[in-house]
Amino acid sequence: MDKLQPYFRKAQDFLRVFYTKRGKNGMAQVAALSFGLLYLQYQIRKYNGWLKKKSVTNEHIFITGGASGIGRNMAIRFAKLGAKISIVDVNSEALQKVVEEINKTYGEKTAFGAYCDVSDPKSVKNAIQECIDYHKKNIDILINNAGVVSGKQILNNSEAGISKTININTTAHHWTVREVLEKMINNNHGHIVTIASIGGWVGVRGLVDYCASKFGAVGFDESLRFELRAINSKVKTTCICPYFINTGMFDGAKSRFPLLLPILSENYASQRIVNAIFQDEAVVIMPIILNLAIMVKAIFPTCVYDNMMEMFGVSESMDHFKGRALQN
Numbered sequence: 001m002d003k004l005q006p007y008f009r010k011a012q013d014f015l016r017v018f019y020t021k022r023g024k025n026g027m028a029q030v031a032a033l034s035f036g037l038l039y040l041q042y043q044i045r046k047y048n049g050w051l052k053k054k055s056v057t058n059e060h061i062f063i064t065g066g067a068s069g070i071g072r073n074m075a076i077r078f079a080k081l082g083a084k085i086s087i088v089d090v091n092s093e094a095l096q097k098v099v100e101e102i103n104k105t106y107g108e109k110t111a112f113g114a115y116c117d118v119s120d121p122k123s124v125k126n127a128i129q130e131c132i133d134y135h136k137k138n139i140d141i142l143i144n145n146a147g148v149v150s151g152k153q154i155l156n157n158s159e160a161g162i163s164k165t166i167n168i169n170t171t172a173h174h175w176t177v178r179e180v181l182e183k184m185i186n187n188n189h190g191h192i193v194t195i196a197s198i199g200g201w202v203g204v205r206g207l208v209d210y211c212a213s214k215f216g217a218v219g220f221d222e223s224l225r226f227e228l229r230a231i232n233s234k235v236k237t238t239c240i241c242p243y244f245i246n247t248g249m250f251d252g253a254k255s256r257f258p259l260l261l262p263i264l265s266e267n268y269a270s271q272r273i274v275n276a277i278f279q280d281e282a283v284v285i286m287p288i289i290l291n292l293a294i295m296v297k298a299i300f301p302t303c304v305y306d307n308m309m310e311m312f313g314v315s316e317s318m319d320h321f322k323g324r325a326l327q328n
């Protein structure tokens with residue numbers, strides 16, 4: 001501390017001179033600027049994954065919809081870091097390929113795969129028990145990632161299609177979380193990750209059922225976070241809200257200004273999500289610029305927001321959507 005004394009004295013002298021010259025307003029400007037710079041450097045560190053990270057070695061990570069896209073990508077990344085991986089999916093063939101790929105690269109019993117339709121509570125219960133029995137460990141990190149999109153406007157969609165989207169993208173989160181949360185709370189350890197979407201904050205033409213389901217997922221995450229806060233639990237929650245990712249799920253969707261609002265790459269999005277989990281981030285909007293849309297929506301009249309979304313081409317982004325076939 002003694003070594004720092006001269007620096008403290010210099011800082012005090014600087015502030016005294018500054019105050020004499022600029023008065024209270026000047027001090028307020030300096031305080032605001034310092035706060036701004038501190039906040040900016042924190043955001044940069046967070047965005048690049050430079051904050052303090054927790055270890056996932058030997059943690060049991062359970063990923064729904066892990067047979068393809070970002071689910072598969074995250075499973076491989078976590079396996080590389082020494083975690084025990086469980087992936088579940090309705091696509092058994094693709095699921096088995098991912099399990100084999102991980103076990104071949106990172107050790108024989110690193111990954112386990114089980115068939116699971118997340119919209120069916122019984123299927124969820126059985127799959128979770130199978131995974132716990134296989135790894136002989138309760139689930140430490142649950143990633144609710146399985147999702148579907150119809151890409152149909154409301155009148156062109158079917159009752160079955162609409163129900164399927166809501167059941168898989170929102171209701172299923174209740175089934176998985178109800179299976180694991182009690183043990184997490186009792187152990188005061190665990191993490192529930194909700195893979196939502198920017199469609200959980202802003203509505204898009206052609207995505208009525210999808211946005212409804214993702215607004216639900218965002219609300220699910222936020223309410224769960226408050227339930228955990230109320231009991232001072234150390235169980236963490238993370239809600240991920242990405243723009244389009246090039247996994248194939250949203251094939252054909254377009255960004256009018258790709259430089260400003262790029263379609264995210266699967267690798268980038270997966271690494272960002274893994275970092276967010278490591279850093280116990282509560283909510284991630286990506287790319288970061290989309291926070292502006294949320295701010296405009298919260299502050300300005302609806303007509304300003306609506307015009308902005310149309311100007312940036314967000315509302316027409318689904319006009320050439322092809323996607324993957326939704327099996328009804």
Ligand SMILES: NC(=O)c1ccc[n+]([C@@H]2O[C@H](COP(=O)([O-])OP(=O)(O)OC[C@H]3O[C@@H](n4cnc5c(N)ncnc54)[C@H](O)[C@@H]3O)[C@@H](O)[C@H]2O)c1
Pocket residue numbers: 064065066067068069070071088089090091116117118119144145146147148168195196197198241242243244245246247248249250324
């Ligand atoms: N791709 C994007 O542009 C994008 C953007 C924002 C959010 N997301 C979200 O990210 C998540 C992953 O998307 P992705 O791009 O990797 O898509 P993806 O289609 O590659 O992966 C989704 C996986 O979920 C599985 N699945 C579907 N229904 C299921 C069910 N009933 N039970 C279990 N598994 C089921 C599929 O078989 C598939 O393996 C989804 O929740 C999606 O809504 C994707």
